[in-house]
Each structure stands twice: as C-alpha cells, then as structure tokens.
Amino acid sequence: MKSFQQERPFSYKSMFYKGLLFLATVSIIVYFLPREGTFNYQFDINKPWKYGLLQASFDFPIYKDDAEIKREQDSIMAYYHPYFKLSTTKGEQAIAQFKSDYANQLKQIIPDPNYARYIEKSLREIYGQGIMSAENLSILRRNKINKIQMVNENTSMESDVNNLYTTKTAYQKIIDQDTIHFSKLLLQQCNLVNYLTPNLLYDKEKSASTKQDLLSSISGATGFVMNGQKIIDRGEIISPHTYNILKSLQKEWDKRGETIAEKRLTLMGQILFVALLIGCFFCYLELFRRDYFQKKGSLSLLLSIIIFFSVLTSFMVEHAFFSIYIVPYAMLPIIIRIFLDSRTAFVAHVITIMICSITLRSPHEFILLEVFAGSISIYSLRELSQRSQLLRTAVVVACSYCVMFLALDMIHVNDPDQLSTHMYFNFVINGIMLLFAYPMLLVLEKIFGFTSNVTLVELSNINNKLMREMSEIAPGTFQHSLQLANLTAAAANRIEANSQLVRTGAMYHDIGKMMNPAFFTENQSGVNPHDQLSYKQSAQVVISHVTDGMKLAEKYNLPQVIKDFICTHHGKGYTKYFYISYQNEHPDEEIDKEAFQYPGPNPFTKEQAILMMADSVEAASRSMTEYTEENISNLIDKIIDSQVQEGYFRECPITFKDIATIKSVFKEKLKTMYHTRISYPELKK
Numbered sequence: 001m002k003s004f005q006q007e008r009p010f011s012y013k014s015m016f017y018k019g020l021l022f023l024a025t026v027s028i029i030v031y032f033l034p035r036e037g038t039f040n041y042q043f044d045i046n047k048p049w050k051y052g053l054l055q056a057s058f059d060f061p062i063y064k065d066d067a068e069i070k071r072e073q074d075s076i077m078a079y080y081h082p083y084f085k086l087s088t089t090k091g092e093q094a095i096a097q098f099k100s101d102y103a104n105q106l107k108q109i110i111p112d113p114n115y116a117r118y119i120e121k122s123l124r125e126i127y128g129q130g131i132m133s134a135e136n137l138s139i140l141r142r143n144k145i146n147k148i149q150m151v152n153e154n155t156s157m158e159s160d161v162n163n164l165y166t167t168k169t170a171y172q173k174i175i176d177q178d179t180i181h182f183s184k185l186l187l188q189q190c191n192l193v194n195y196l197t198p199n200l201l202y203d204k205e206k207s208a209s210t211k212q213d214l215l216s217s218i219s220g221a222t223g224f225v226m227n228g229q230k231i232i233d234r235g236e237i238i239s240p241h242t243y244n245i246l247k248s249l250q251k252e253w254d255k256r257g258e259t260i261a262e263k264r265l266t267l268m269g270q271i272l273f274v275a276l277l278i279g280c281f282f283c284y285l286e287l288f289r290r291d292y293f294q295k296k297g298s299l300s301l302l303l304s305i306i307i308f309f310s311v312l313t314s315f316m317v318e319h320a321f322f323s324i325y326i327v328p329y330a331m332l333p334i335i336i337r338i339f340l341d342s343r344t345a346f347v348a349h350v351i352t353i354m355i356c357s358i359t360l361r362s363p364h365e366f367i368l369l370e371v372f373a374g375s376i377s378i379y380s381l382r383e384l385s386q387r388s389q390l391l392r393t394a395v396v397v398a399c400s401y402c403v404m405f406l407a408l409d410m411i412h413v414n415d416p417d418q419l420s421t422h423m424y425f426n427f428v429i430n431g432i433m434l435l436f437a438y439p440m441l442l443v444l445e446k447i448f449g450f451t452s453n454v455t456l457v458e459l460s461n462i463n464n465k466l467m468r469e470m471s472e473i474a475p476g477t478f479q480h481s482l483q484l485a486n487l488t489a490a491a492a493n494r495i496e497a498n499s500q501l502v503r504t505g506a507m508y509h510d511i512g513k514m515m516n517p518a519f520f521t522e523n524q525s526g527v528n529p530h531d532q533l534s535y536k537q538s539a540q541v542v543i544s545h546v547t548d549g550m551k552l553a554e555k556y557n558l559p560q561v562i563k564d565f566i567c568t569h570h571g572k573g574y575t576k577y578f579y580i581s582y583q584n585e586h587p588d589e590e591i592d593k594e595a596f597q598y599p600g601p602n603p604f605t606k607e608q609a610i611l612m613m614a615d616s617v618e619a620a621s622r623s624m625t626e627y628t629e630e631n632i633s634n635l636i637d638k639i640i641d642s643q644v645q646e647g648y649f650r651e652c653p654i655t656f657k658d659i660a661t662i663k664s665v666f667k668e669k670l671k672t673m674y675h676t677r678i679s680y681p682e683l684k685k
Contacts, residue, residue, distance in 0.1 A: 014294070017296075018282070018293075018299070021299065021300075021303060022275075022278060022279070022282060025278050025303045025306070025307060026271065026274050026275050026278055028307050028311070029274050029278075029306075029307060029310045029311065029355060030267070030270050030271050030274050032310070032311045032314040032315065033270050033274075033310075033314050033358070033359060034314055034317060034318045034359055035263055035266055035267065041054075041246070041250075041361060043238055043243070043246055044238065044243075045238055045239070045240055045243045046237060046238065046239075047237070047238055047420065048235050048236065048237055048238070048412045049232045049233065049234060049235065049236050049237075049238055049412075053230065053232075053233045053234065054230075054231045054232050054233070055228055055229065055230050055231060056225045056226065056227055056228060056229045056231060056249070057227065058227050058252075059224065059225065059226055059227050060224075060225055060248060060249060060252040061220070061221035061223070061224055061225075061248065061252075062221055062222050062223040062224065062225060062244060062245055062248045063220055063221055063222075063244070063247070063248040063251060064219075064220060064221065064222055064244075065244060065247070069218065069220065072218050073215060073218065076214050076215070076217065076218060077214070079214060080145065080210065080211055080214055081145070081147045081148050081149045081158065081210070082140070082145065082148055082149070082202065082203075082207040082210070082211075083148070083149045083151055083156075083202075083203035083206040083207045083210065084130070084132070084136075084148050084149070084150055084151065084200040084201060084202055084203060085151050085200070085201045085203055086130055086150050086151060086152040086199060086200060087199040087200075087201060088127075088152070088153075088199075090127070090197055090198075090199040091123070091124070091127030091128075091199055094123060094127070094195040094196065094197060095120055095123050095124065095127075095195070097194070097195060098119060098120065098123065098195045099116075099120070101194075102116050106190055109186070109189050109190070110186050110189070110190065114181075114182075115182060115186065115187070115190075118178065118181075118182055119174065119187070119190065119192065122173070122174045122177065123174075123195060123196075126165055126170045126173065126174070126196075127199055129159075129163055129164065129165060130150060130159065130164050130165065130199060130200040131164070131165045131166065131167060131170055131196060131197065131198045131199050131200060132164045132165070132166060132198055132200040133166070133198045134166045134167075134168065136200075136202055137161070137164060137166055140161050141161065145161065146160065146161055146162075147159065147160055147161060148161060148164075149210075150200070151203065151206075164200065166198075167193065167196045167197065167198065170196045171192055171193055171196055174187065174192055175187050175188065175192070221248075222244075225245060225248075225249070231245055231246065231249065232246070234412065235412050270358065273355075273358060274355055277351050277354055277355055278306075278351070280351065281302075281306075281347065281348065281351045284344075284347050285299070285302075285344075288343070289340075289341070289343075289344055292340060292344065297448045297449050297450065298339075298340065298448075300448060301336075301339065301340075301444065301448045301450065302336065302340075302344070302348055304448075305332050305335060305336065305348070305352075306332075306348060306351065306352045306355070309327070309329060309332055309352050309356065310352060310355045310356055312327060313327065313356040313359055314359050317359040317360065318359075322426075323423075323426045324360070324366065325369070325401070325423065325426040325427065325430060326426050326429040326430050326433060327430070327433070328430050328431075328433040328434040328436070328437070329349070329352070329353065329356075329370045329373070329374065330370075330373050330374050330376075330377035330393075330397045330430075330434055331433075331434055331436070331437045331440065332345075332348065332349050332352055332374070333345035333346060333348070333349040333374045333375075333377050333378045334377050334378075334381055334390075334393065334434075334437050335437060335440065335441065335444065336348050336349075337377075337378050337381065338381070338441065338452050338453065339444070339448075339450045339452065342378050345378050346374070346375065346378055349370075349371070349374040349378075350371060350374075353366070353367055353370045353371055353374070354367070356370075365405075365408060368404065368408065369401060369404055369405060369408075372400060372404045373397050373400050373401050373404070376396060376397055376400040377393055377396075377397050377434075380392065380393045380396045380397070381393040386454075386457070387438060387454075390434075390435060390437060390438055391435065393434070394431045394432070394434040394435050395431060397430070397431060397434055398427050398428055398430060398431030398434075401427035401430060401431075402424050402427050405420075405423055405424075405427070406419070409423075438454075441454065445559075449559075449560055451501075451559040451560075451561050451562075453500050455559065456500045456501055456503075456504040457500065457504075459504050459507070459508070459558070459559075459562065460485070460500075460503055460504040460507050462482075462507075465556075466508075466511065466552070466556050467507065469514065470511060470514055473514045473517055474510075474513050474514050474517035474520070474522075474523050475523065476517075476520070476521075476522030476523040476524075477510050477513045477514070477517065477520060477522055477523060479522070480510065480522050480618065480619070481506060481507050481508075481509065481510055482507075483618055483673070484506040484509070484611070484614050484615060484618055485503045485504075485506040485507050486503075486669070487506075487614045487617075487618060487665075487666065487669050488502040488503060488505075488506045488607075488610050488611050488614045489502060489503040489506075490665050490669055491610050491613075491614065491661075491662045491665040491666065492606075492607060492610055494661050494662070494664075494665050495606065495610075495658045495661050495662065497606040497607050497610065498607055501561060501607050502565075502607040502610050502611055504562060505561070505562055505564075505565030505569075505607060505608070505611055506565070506611055506614070506615075508549075508553070508558065508562050508565065508566065509549070509565045509566055509569045509611060509615065510545065510549065510569075511549045511552050511553070511566070512544070512545035512546055512547065512548035512549025512550070512551075512552060512566070513545045513548075513549075514548075514552065515544070515545070515548040515552075516541060516544070516545070516548075519538075519541050519542065520542070520545070521622075522622075535578040535579075535581050535582040535585070536578075536582065536595050536596075538575075538578050539575040539578040539579065539582075539595060539596045540595070542575050542578070543575060543596075543597075543598055543599070546566060546567055546569075546570060546598055546599060547599065549566040549567075550563060550566055550567060553566055564604075564605070564608060565607075565608060565611055567599065567600065567601065568600070568601060568602065568603045568604070568608045568611075568612065569608070569611050569612055569615050570598040570600075570612070570615075571598065571600050571601065571602035571603060571612060571648045572597060572598060572599075572600035572601065572602055572648075573597070573598055573646070573648065574593070574596045574597050574598070575596050575598075578596060579591075579593075579596040582596070601651075602647075602648050602649070602650070602651055602652070603648065603649060603651070603652045604651045604652055605652065605653070606652065606653060606654050606658065608652070609648075609649050609652045609654045610662060612643065612648060613639070613640050613643065613659075613662060613666070614666065616639045616640075616643065617635070617636050617639050617640070617666050617670070618670075620635055620639055621635060621670055621674065624674075627670075627671075627674035629667075629671055632667060632670045632671055632674070633667050636663055636666050636667055636670070637663065640659065640662070640663055644659065
C-alpha cells in the first residue's frame with residue numbers, strides 16, 4: 001500500500017512546468033494591476049473618517065465646489081457684453097435701393113415727396129441704431145444679456161439691447177411712428193420690408209475672448225494645502241470644509257501622472273509582492289498538499305481561480321463601475337472546497353484577498369470582511385449535494401458581511417445616524433452573485449476534469465436513463481449495484497473517504513453486464529449459457545464486462561472518476577472460477593494467464609479499494625449456505641486478506657487500520673442483510 005506522502009522521483013520536466021506556471025501566474029496578475037495611484041477612499045459629509053491618518057503627499061489647492069463657482073460665474077456674467085459689428089454698407093445699400101425704386105415705381109403710388117423723405121430719414125435712424133436678426137436677439141434675452149458692444153469701424157460703444165431693432169420691429173416703427181402726417185396704407189404699399197435687413201453681425205471670436213477673460217478672473221481655489229499637512233485622522237467627523245479638501249485632493253490626484261521612474265518602482269514592487277504570495281502558496285502545496293501539486297488539473301484550477309479574481313478586482317478598481325464589495329469573493333473558497341478540501345480553500349482565499357488588496361488605497365477593511373466571509377462560506381458549505389445548500393450559503397455569507405461591517409462601523413462612529421447604511425445594498429448584491437457558483441461548477445468540471453458532489457448525486461439517481469435501462473435489462477446486476485452502493489458508502493463514511501463518490505461508482509461499476517446479462521449468475525433464471533462454452537471463452541465473456549462498461553461510459557459521457565471505478569473494481573485479478581477449473585482439467589499444460597486476467601489497473605484511491613473489497617465480499621456472500629456470524633466474519637477476513645496479500649492495494653493510499661475498519665463495517669452490514677427471521681406459528685384449528 002502506498003502512502004500519500006511517499007517521496008516521488010525528482011523530475012526536471014515537472015519542475016520546469018511548475019516554474020512556467022509560476023511565472024505565467026505572476027505575469028498575468030501584475031500585468032492587469034493598476035500602475036497609477038488611485039484615490040479609493042469613500043467619505044461623506046458629517047460621517048466619521050474610517051481610515052487612518054491622511055496627510056497631503058504633495059501641494060494642492062482647495063477647489064471651490066461647483067455650486068459656489070456657478071454663483072460666481074452667474075454674478076460676473078452680468079458684466080459680459082457680446083460684440084456685434086455694425087455694417088454701414090448694408091444701410092447705405094438699402095437706402096440707395098429705396099431711392100432708385102421710388103424714382104422708378106413708388107413715385108406713381110406715392111407722388112408726395114414728403115413720404116420719400118420720411119422713409120429715408122427713418123431708415124437712416126434705424127440702421128444707425130442697428131438691426132439684429134430675431135434669432136440673435138432671442139438668444140441675448142434668454143441669457144439675460146441687457147447690453148452689447150457695438151463696433152463701428154474702429155470705435156466701440158455700449159448699446160442697450162432694448163434699443164435694437166429686428167426687421168419686424170423696424171417695419172412697425174416706420175409704419176406707426178407718425179400716423180398723423182403719413183398714411184399707414186400708403187406706407188404699406190411701399191413694401192418697406194425689402195429695404196430692411198440686419199446690419200448687426202455677431203463677432204464670435206471677440207465675444208468668446210471677452211467671455212473667457214471674465215471667467216478666468218474667477219479664482220477656482222479658496223486656499224492651499226501644503227505637502228505633509230494633516231488633512232484628517234481616523235474617527236474625525238468630516239465637516240463641509242474637510243469634505244471640500246478631500247474632494248480637491250481627489251480631483252488633484254486624478255490629474256497627476258506618475259513619472260517613468262515612479263512607474264518602474266511601482267511595477268517592481270508589484271512583481272515582488274505577487275511573487276512572494278504565489279511562492280508561499282506553492283510552498284503550502286508542496287508541504288501539505290503534494291497530491292494537488294503533482295496533478296496538473298488541480299494546480300491549474302487553483303491558479304486559474306486566483307488569477308480570475310485578481311484580474312477582476314483590478315478591472316473593477318481601475319474603471320470604478322461599481323463597489324468592489326459586490327464581487328463574490330466567497331465563490332473562490334466554495335469552489336475549491338467542493339472540488340478539493342477546506343484547508344486549501346482557506347489558504348487560496350487568503351492569498352487571493354491579499355493580492356487584490358494592493359489595488360485598494362485602504363485595504364484593511366477589505367481584508368477583514370473578505371477573510372471573515374470566506375471562512376463562513378467554507379464552514380457553511382462543507383459538502384454540496386443540493387442547490388438549496390448554495391442558496392443557504394449565499395444568505396449566510398451576505399449576513400456575515402453585514403454583521404462584520406456593522407461591527408467595524410460601530411467602532412468608528414459616535415452616533416447611530418452616522419452608520420454607513422448604503423453599504424448593505426452591496427452585500428445583498430454580493431449574495432445574489434454568489435448563486436452563480438452553481439453554473440460555474442459545471443463549467444469548471446468540463447474544463448479541468450473535476451466532478452462535484454452535485455454531479456455525483458445526479459448520476460446516482462436511479463431514474464436516469466442508464467440506470468433505468470440497467471434495471472430492465474439486468475435486474476439482478478442492478479440490485480447487486482444498489483446493495484453495493486449502501487455497503488461501500490457505510491465503509492467510506494467510517495474511514496472518512498468520499499461516500500458519495502464510492503456510492504455513485506458502485507452504481508455504475510457493472511454497467512458492462514448490460515451487454516450480456518444472461519452470462520452473469522445474478523441475472524440467470526435456471527439456464528446457464530456458460531455450459532455451452534469453454535472455460536477460456538467464458539472467462540473472456542466475463543472479463544468483457546469491464547471493457548463493455550468503459551464503452552458505455554464513453555457513450556453516456558460519464559466522468560473519468562466513474563470510469564476509474566469500472567476498470568479498477570476487479571483490478572488485475574483473475575476470473576478464479578474459470579481459471580482454477582481450467583487448471584484442474586489441464587494439470588500438465590502451461591496456462592496462458594492473460595486469457596483469464598482482467599485488464600486492470602489495480603485500485604489507486606481509497607474509494608476504489610473499498611469498492612473492490614465490497615464487490616468481492618457481496619458476491620461471495622450470495623453463495624453461502626449458512627449465514628452465521630462466524631461464517632460471515634471468516635468469509636470477509638479470507639477475501640480481503642487474500643486481496644491484500646496478492647498486492648491489489650499496493651498503489652492505493654489506504655492503511656491497515658482503514659482495512660480493519662472496513663472489515664468491521666462489512667461484517668455489521670452483512671449480518672443485518674442476512675439475519676435469520678423467526679418462523680411465525682400457524683393458528684391451530
């Protein structure tokens with residue numbers, strides 16, 4: 001029998017592979033870590049500062065808040081006068097056109113020259129004050145601008161917006177200005193609109209420059225913080241002034257960029273930090289879980305999960321879409337606990353949390369919350385066999401977050417109103433996200449070749465297709481498998497092996513008998529087909545149930561761990577009945593042992609060893625003539641001791657103490673299965 005801790009030969013290939021995995025893991029994690037400093041503090045007015053002492057690491061101004069800047073801008077914009085160029089050419093052209101039209105056409109309509117002089121005078125007056133487009137005038141009034149700067153050649157003068165005309169108001173002025181001396185009807189017949197056009201043109205460049213000069217005169221800061229100056233300490237209440245300083249620091253931090261030398265120093269620190277933690281994890285595996293360290297699937301799963309959560313954290317922090325506390329970190333120990341073990345789950349969780357913490361500016365609260373929640377998740381989900389268990393764990397983890405955060409929050413506040421209630425919403429989302437561990441298990445099973453208890457429970461359901469076919473085609477074998485499932489599960493529980501795994505393996509170990517059910521005694525009803533075959537032929541038919549079982553396992557996509565039970569439940573043993581019978585008939589012949597030998601291999605796990613013992617014991621017990629306690633005990637000792645002597649368990653991590661315990665369980669169970677019943681008396685007439 002082989003111990004887990006037996007030394008394995010040194011392999012350069014294995015060492016090289018693990019070195020590559022180490023470098024790849026460190027490189028991927030460091031590549032995605034944020035290189036530039038980020039301001040990750042969470043704070044609010046009239047709430048206590050829950051981090052340590054904060055000092056300014058550089059000089060920065062104390063910026064005014066947006067509301068104050070807006071008030072100052074609105075105030076100074078009262079002095080803003082946009083520039084408009086007065087075009088004298090447009091007015092002269094319009095007056096000239098009117099004179100020409102009057103001489104040629106309008107004189108016949110209005111022969112009185114006083115009308116012409118009145119219109120010309122009015123046009124000069126209106127163009128002198130300025131005609132503006134209705135759109136520009138509407139914009140000025142909407143922005144509450146009362147005056148403009150009117151530029152006429154090289155001179156500029158202020159003009160009230162109310163004194164400006166549009167083409168419509170100019171037309172109305174000419175028509176309505178002197179109705180006593182001039183008829184409105186005659187004036188309307190002159191089509192005066194043809195001689196009215198805007199002559200005030202917006203000077204966009206000059207106006208923008210003036211506006212910028214006014215706004216630039218507003219100071220964006222109300223003070224200055226010097227390098228090394230204390231800003232706030234743990235437990236202090238954030239006043240409006242301190243809040244403004246913190247917001248200014250955050251704004252300045254976002255604007256600052258690190259130099260190349262600083263980035264290189266940060267990168268070197270990140271590489272060293274991640275390498276140390278991953279190195280510690282490798283040391284743990286080498287010292288305490290060498291079986292995982294030697295298996296590529298286990299090692300790849302562990303490192304992949306660590307990388308995934310580290311990269312996800314870096315992405316969340318860098319882009320700041322949501323709070324980091326909605327990430328279900330407890331999923332990591334849950335997955336590892338289901339596939340591997342609790343201690344490895346806890347160590348991997350702590351290593352991952354430590355790596356993720358360097359992306360945060362204040363990691364202490366994060367580490368405390370996540371390590372506590374991860375520990376709770378490991379304890380609450382020691383075995384997953386039903387979906388409801390995961391739901392319960394999600395609720396427990398969410399509550400543990402809330403309770404731990406409440407405890408930390410209460411330490412730093414003086415008033416219940418100061419508690420950070422908004423954080424509990426993140427913990428609820430975290431619990432909901434944790435439910436995605438179930439589909440994640442299915443994906444990881446396919447990728448890394450693991451089999452979870454949920455899958456084993458589903459496979460052991462006697463209503464699935466393969467089990468139903470087995471109960472119909474080979475009912476005796478089906479009953480034998482059910483008996484074996486109960487027997488092996490009881491033994492596995494006693495020696496702390498995986499009872500669900502061996503139970504499911506027992507259900508499927510003999511599925512190959514479905515191909516030729518009549519050749520196996522448990523399915524026969526009086527007729528034995530072996531009577532028509534030679535001993536070698538019979539041996540080959542019996543041996544074929546192992547190879548046929550592997551073919552069916554492939555057809556129905558059974559997990560590898562179940563296939564291992566099919567091919568190891570007889571190991572490299574012999575079909576002893578036919579082998580010994582052939583020897584007795586041919587005492588002088590050199591026998592080809594391979595014709596009577598199962599293909600193997602021998603069991604290499606505790607669970608497979610339990611099944612081999614139970615299969616032989618249960619089958620042999622059917623041939624007993626008298627089921628006494630002594631007979632059952634002798635039978636079990638004889639069969640299992642023979643298997644040990646023949647070396648079937650040399651490659652198996654099982655101890656003599658385990659074997660002794662398994663024997664005692666089998667004796668108890670078989671005595672219960674074959675207990676004698678009292679005969680009921682008949683009523684005398």
